[in-house]
Amino acid sequence: MANPERSTELLWGARSRRGLSLERIVRASIELADAEGLAAVSMRRVAERLGFTTMSLYRHVPGKTELVDLMRDEVMGEEEVSAGAGHRSGWRAGLEAWARAGLALYRRHPWLVESLDGSRRVPGPNAVASFERALDVVARTGLPPAEVVAVVTLVGGFVESAARQVVETARTERRTGVSEEEWWGARDSLFQHLDRYPTLSRIYREGGYDAPLDPFEFGLRRVLDGIEALIRDESRDESCDVTRCVVCGKTIDAAATGRPRDYCSRACQQRAYRMRKS
Incomplete structure (x- = not known):
């Protein structure tokens, strides 16, 4: 089973640009998928395309699942x-x-x-x-x-x-x-x-x-x-002064007294607090 934490590390981490790099592996994989479809992409086929051994690729990416994650994000930059x-x-x-x-x-x-x-x-x-x-x-x-x-x-x-x-x-x-x-x-x-x-x-x-x-x-x-x-x-x-929750957008019933409320529920208030903290 693929490790999502490893995918996150590969997608968001710094990458080497020397020798057999992650960038070269990803680009070769994209070219192969564009030409023959995703089913044609394997660690062996990509290694052959680059002129390296399959084991060389595994030092940069753990498997096809993580490789596809990288391929998808690379082309989305377009x-x-x-x-x-x-x-x-x-x-x-x-x-x-x-x-x-x-x-x-x-x-x-x-x-x-x-x-x-x-x-x-x-x-x-x-x-x-x-x-x-x-x-x-x-x-x-x-x-x-x-x-x-x-x-x-x-x-x-x-x-x-x-x-x-x-x-x-x-x-x-x-x-x-x-x-x-x-x-x-x-x-x-x-x-x-x-x-x-x-x-x-x-x-x-x-x-x-x-x-x-x-x-x-x-x-x-x-x-x-x-x-x-x-x-x-x-x-x-808005022109009718309808108040909505700033988190989920639901209509908030007007308070009988005090200042207008910003949240429709305690859950939305807590969610807003967590978002501010993060």
């Missing part, structure tokens, strides 16, 4: 350049730029999708920097802290889901040599059975499938529209 311009614009342009930079990253490195399996992944400095950029963009809207985190998580989750579809479609087309349009266009035997479904048949006859909308473009606009509506609602609440 986002900073591609998302920089949108970051200086309004919240919507900034968040849209962040989302597009994320999808572009998955397109350049399709193996990233495979590396995201599981929820307990130690983030490295580039991953945290990307998260920080998105948080900063959304925080400038004035949303409560918990909603800022939720908005960034929502957009990040949408990008990851869209990327999985894009990557899987591209992988299938490369493997079979048949495009999605060609494959579905040859399904006459299936379409003969679909006239029993009236809504589907009507949508088809009325051109619903003639010019399909791009799922990423359509979905991103709807997600951002929803966030915009949330920001408008929050602004209206």
Whole structure:
């Protein structure tokens, strides 16, 4: 079982730049994954690519799990350049730029999708920097802290889901040599059975499938529209003097006497205290 403490040490520690370094190992692994997929990456294959023995690699990284952590964070450093311009614009342009930079990253490195399996992944400095950029963009809207985190998580989750579809479609087309349009266009035997479904048949006859909308473009606009509506609602609440918890964003009932409360519960107050201490 991989040791998350070792991953943290490797991701955040100082690295040597002489001889067979961690940087060279990570870069060779990324090149191999870009060319052949994540399954092709092994300590042996990377060692062969670099002209060293497999045991030489183990002196720098304990195994493939930690190596993939390092690979993922290395390529995430590419986002900073591609998302920089949108970051200086309004919240919507900034968040849209962040989302597009994320999808572009998955397109350049399709193996990233495979590396995201599981929820307990130690983030490295580039991953945290990307998260920080998105948080900063959304925080400038004035949303409560918990909603800022939720908005960034929502957009990040949408990008990851869209990327999985894009990557899987591209992988299938490369493997079979048949495009999605060609494959579905040859399904006459299936379409003969679909006239029993009236809504589907009507949508088809009325051109619903003639010019399909791009799922990423359509979905991103709807997600951002929803966030915009949330920001408008929050602004209206503020104009009505609604008090919200500074930690989770929940509405706080006005106190009968004394100064207004900042927290909805003792738990949120303690959480705020711990955050200040850290």
